[in-house]
Amino acid sequence: MAQTPSSEARAGLKLISPTAIYVILLLAVPLATVLLYSVLTGGRGTVGLPLTGENYAELWSKPVYGYIMLKSLLVALTVTAITVLLAYPVAYFVSFHVKPERKSLWLFLITIPFWTSYIIRVSLWFVILGYGGVLDSTLASIGLPPLNVASYSILSIIIVLAHAYAPFAVLPIFVSLEKVDRSLLEAGQDLGESRWVTFLRVTLPLSMPGVIAATLIVFIPTVGDYVTPELVGDGKEPMIANLIETQLLKLRNFAQGSAFAVASMLMVGVVSLIFVLLNRRFIGGQK
């Protein structure tokens, strides 16, 4: 019955081959194409030789591109910070204060926003934040001036994104908190620390892997989010994804669009790498 490691490895390869082929065709090939296009000479709807660095030079030459990229980065970081900061207490509450038999119900409830299409959720934010919306009419009823949040595109983008990604942040933090041995918290108090200091010295550091996972899960997709700025900001505040869309679909300059895409990937890659290194520091101290 015993299988040699190599036959086991072969069986394993066979098992993952459909997925592997799928990943290669739909991820590696397009990625390679984008990388290649970004160094080709682009025309309207065409790409061709010779190889050139002009697409990247274009990116550097116009400050507007740098501004949009920086803005995307800052919006994504703000959204990530808000989401993770708001998700942590929720995850903490479910992990520490909800009875074990109720926890799965709570997690289920947290995922309820996913039951509705994202477009509908964004539209509903208009009803809340928009001109004459729920927020402003409530303020008006108690005699306060309207805020008209929807007219501040970046603020609305941040609010909508932070809400949309909240469940993604709650789950990894919850999992890492669940793994914290409760006797460690008693030990912290037994050794003379208050609940709050025990949280800071024991619970928080032990849940950092979950916090960093949540950060990555929220940060990576929000940098490249296309739908939200398009709908919420009326396209007035384009983000990097909108820039790429304009190049690829409207101007049909595949080479330039690919260069933007690669630049955006590099940016995400660098920031993610920082988080991964931070994560390793925390994981390194644990089993």
Place this chain on the structure above:
Amino acid sequence: MTFSDDRPTMIEFKDVHKYYGDYHALRGINGTIKAGEFFSLLGPSGCGKTTLLRTIAGFEDISSGVVMIDGKDAAGMPANVRPTNMVFQSYAIFPHMSVAENVGFGLRKDPRSKEEKAKAVAEALEMVGLKGYGNRAAHALSGGQRQRVALARALILKPKVLLLDEPLSALDKKMREHMQVELIKLQRQVGITFILVTHDQEEALVMSDRIAVMFEGEIAQLADPETLYRRPATRKVADFIGTMNFIPAEILSEAGDKVEVDAKGLGRVALDISQAPAKTGETPVVGLRPETLTLLYDDQKPTERETDGVIDEVIYFGDMTYYDVYLGGTDVEVRLSMRNVPGRPVLDVGTKVRVAWSPSALVLFR
């Protein structure tokens, strides 16, 4: 062996009750633990011994009664200000810290300088036999080493009471026996009160000055190990501590400080009243430890009393042999233990033997 009564009281329980919903976990605990004592809470799982320990540590609120620690009512005193420190069953070593950081965890508010604290940590590690382990990652330690770290981490704070929640249960037998001796030595060295929770009666007997045996949320007997072993207060305690033979008996008379009984297979015996603990309303039985019964070889004379018997079972242990013997032509079977010394052959099943016993070793439960 008895613990001196003139020592000051460290912990005092006054009618302590604890309910978890409808479940009555502690049912009127009374008793005192003396300063500098090695005290054990012994009992089967679910008897409330860990709950009682946690009420001392401050992790459980009691439903009624009073817990006094060093003369102060502990009610409303949170765990972090109590003069107690605990070695947890799981050791609760912080996995994200080094050994030295673990041991120094409780020193944050200590006014001493960084260097002095580091020195204290090194000394604590040396005391538990982990000199030079400070920089190791806590997760890289073995079970025995974790336990030592947990000990050092608690003792460095110089608590008045050290609480140990089944600290040896996760260790293998050799390591456990080794740590038992180390803990006794450590307790003598630091001189503070140790309160040990255990379900292992042998461990409790070996280590403790006094033991509280608990069943179903009550203390069944609180005594020094020898009293507990030789004069258990109830049949249940006798059964829990070591092995005891129970022989049906009839009480013939009780006058002054003498009780006369007729024990099946042993005959009439006059017992001192000290051998008959307070009545609990059980059917009367007399108890005899296996080692108080002796097989007589050849023409050996009994020192006190002698009864005939037939060997029913032989259990060979190397240094010892256990015999199950029917007493005096009855269906009463007792287990007795004999040390295997030269000139004392192991006997076969069915051998007719003479069994010597001493009336003073009997305990009457009624």
